[in-house]
Amino acid sequence: MIKNPVPWPNGARCAVAITLDMDADSILHLEHPDDSLSRVAALSMLRYGPEVAVPRILETYRRYGLKQTFFIPAWCIEQYPAAVEAILKDGHELGHHGYIHENPNEAGREDQEYWIQRSIAVIERASGRRPRGYRAPLYNFSDHTADLLVQEGIVYDASLMGDDIPYILRTKDGDLVELPGHWGVDDWPPYVHAPDLNFSMPIMAPPRAMEIFRAEFDAQWEHGGFWVGIWHPFVSGRLARWCEVDRLIQYMLDKGGVWFATMEEIADHVLACAKDGSYSPRVDAWPYYAEPVRVTMDPKLRAVR
């Protein structure tokens, strides 16, 4: 099913990374810059992430001895230092997730470069090191993003959906390891009902949502793949949902042959295998298109068959 499975460490069947994007209330200020402060219920829903969910999540990770990755907008790092300190104190990875969850697809190259660099500086101040990984806010990876990440020395991206397993995004100036996910392992579709964020889904019972995530995991385990959860403290860290996550982690551990790792460790492993010749990752040449595809809009092409 997977043509080119990665040789995972110690013969593991599958690599697993639960990634938590701690967006907190950044997304509300971005959506409603003029009156976000008066949308108090939505603010409280989003602040639940750093204030209540993160301590709960960290406790679970300590109990299982897991180190995982948190992608956090730099503004949230400045706004919620206690949550970030607790994450770092436990040895988890801090990844780049924009400054205030701004949309790279609505910014030119210069603006993007400014906010990427400013956020790197914030992460460096908080953690003592530059981030090695990036996830674009809301998967809004633009046609400049790969080049800017390579320029800034970022090693991996976790925004794209082009494979089941890690692959290489090859830009003119260097490679990025892509650690792909997809909407099927994201917790917004099954859980988020938030009119203030213009996202209203019918809320799924946690065991039903977990059926989706577990099916994705079982298939990856069966075929030697890579499973990533793209979750959010304010969403999956809610009580009944996180109880189900706890059961899922136990299920994965009981099944065996699972390599729980940070995204950084997974990217490093892929690069090390590529370097020692034990594995050749698939390569996506970048960019996909040099200019917009407008075939159907061009009247001159209508006569061509």
Ligand SMILES: [Zn+2]
């Ligand atoms: Zn986010």
